[in-house]
Amino acid sequence: MVIEIATFQLAPGKAAEFFKAMENAAIHLRKAQGYRGHTVGLGVEAPGTATLIVAWRSYADHVEHFEPSTAHEQFVGILDGLYDGEISVMHVEAESPQGSVSLPIFQSEA
Numbered sequence: 001m002v003i004e005i006a007t008f009q010l011a012p013g014k015a016a017e018f019f020k021a022m023e024n025a026a027i028h029l030r031k032a033q034g035y036r037g038h039t040v041g042l043g044v045e046a047p048g049t050a051t052l053i054v055a056w057r058s059y060a061d062h063v064e065h066f067e068p069s070t071a072h073e074q075f076v077g078i079l080d081g082l083y084d085g086e087i088s089v090m091h092v093e094a095e096s097p098q099g100s101v102s103l104p105i106f107q108s109e110a
Helices: 015-030 059-066 070-079
Strands: 002-010 035-042 049-056 083-093
Touching: 002 015, 002 059, 015 035, 015 049, 015 070, 049 059, 059 083
Parallel strands: none
Antiparallel strands: 002 049, 002 083, 035 049
């Protein structure tokens, strides 16, 4: 499993709108190949940021299948105008060398 960590610098005054839009945008995540679950939250130390954490079956499921897809375009399009600048994205291998990670927030029906 690979964990994607995406950080958004929220547009001023748009936090509530961003989280509401994220509910709609998440529909596109849930349908994606290899999707395992996600959570999103507002920064504690930096309340002008939001972080989206997505569990994927593999790195390829995210970058080779989801990112170049129409579903990804729709996902980002729903959030357009609610954040400033580029989305900062990093990936973490969750299964090695420490073993599998099991977090209840990543439980998915898929």
